[in-house]
Amino acid sequence: MNTAELSAIARSLVAKSRGILAADESTSTIKKRFDTIKLESTEENRRIYREMLFSAPGAQEYISGVIMYDETLRQKTKDGVPFPIYLAKNGIVPGIKVDTGAKPLAGFPGETITEGLDGLRERLVEYHQLGARFAKWRAVIDIGSGIPNLYAIEANAEGLARYATLCQEAGIVPIVEPEVLMDGAHSLERCEEVTNLVLDRVFARLFAARVSLEGMVLKPNMVVPGKKSPQKSTPEQVAEATLRTLKRQVPAAVPGIAFLSGGQSPVDATQHLSLMNAAGPLPWALTFSYGRALQENALSAWGGKPAGYSSGQQALFVRAKLNGLAAVGAYKRAMESSAA
Ligand code: 13P
DSSP states (O other): OOHHHHHHHHHHHTOTTOEEEEEOOOHHHHHHHHHTTTOOOOHHHHHHHHHHHHTOTTGGGTEEEEEEOHHHHTOBOTTSOBHHHHHHHTTOEEEEEOOOOEEEOTTSTTOEEEOOOTTHHHHHHHHHHHTOOEEEEEEEEOOBTTBOOHHHHHHHHHHHHHHHHHHHHTTOEEEEEEEEOSOSSOOHHHHHHHHHHHHHHHHHHHHHTTOOGGGOEEOOOOOOOOTTOSOOOOHHHHHHHHHHHHHHHSOTTSOEEEEOOTTOOHHHHHHHHHHHHHTOOOSSEEEEEESHHHHHHHHHHHTTSGGGHHHHHHHHHHHHHHHHHHTTTOOOTTHHHHHO
16 A cells, blocks of 8 residues: 555545544443443444444534444444445445553553554454454553653553554554543643643654654544543633644644544533634644544433434434534534534
8 A cells, every 4th residue: 555545545534524433442341331321232232333323314424434343343234234335335434443452551550551563464454354444543641640651651652653554554544542531630731741742752653663644643632631620621721722732743744633532521522623623724634533422422312222223323413513513613512402
């Protein structure tokens, strides 16, 4: 695969008014989501839920790509069409999560290292054959007392760089996701400081590993105070701090940045994205790659019941549309009541 083809896929993932649906929850994470609607996490229930999302009428206009988990990439619609084929036919790029999770980092209590490099080259060849054209690898950085240490940041940056080159070798666009968690009690300023350091180290290793920046997408956190922080930030402060950080750290050669939602409410995640785009022009496309912020309402509207199927699809459509507007800076909070 040449870099021009990788770059065309990367640009299509961040095309105007479109963003990514992260539906790559591992089997243990989706079980936690299903527990909230008291639904058993069987392979068939997971298949039904994913088909509901992927076939939501109208949502395709705003969704450029879907990230799947290994099991989902191999599943089919009720009519027997493999999900990656079904999505591609509807103009949506199929994607696959390829890391095997964040594991405790030896020697550094409280810190993690994302694993999954062993055998990755062979897995990527198979994923490409199954139709995947982009991938995701999530590194996790927690903020707490005495953490993160530079070693943990650098080890995770190295993992991201090695993953990204293997993807590009296989003709797959890497989504590079270094997530600074919002779980702690830290301030917005501390989140900004850590996010700057993490992105600085990540781009240093991507460059050293000869990753083609034109053929990747960055998936960062927004700069927000920790959930347990007494500090409350305004949407404008979040947008300003996040943009300041990205402008300092992300080369203009990167075609696009697609945020994770990270535990923000669906409305906050949409509003923050819109404010940033309204502050343009920006050197890269800025869009969404949300999991919870796109799925939360759809999951509860569905409720695991056939009777809720079309309400679930409608709920996904509404959030996809509002985020599509946010990706061009045209979303207003007042649209929430009239959107449904
Ligand atoms: P959230 O938007 O729920 O954070 O999920 C996005 C994702 O893919 C995390 O890896």
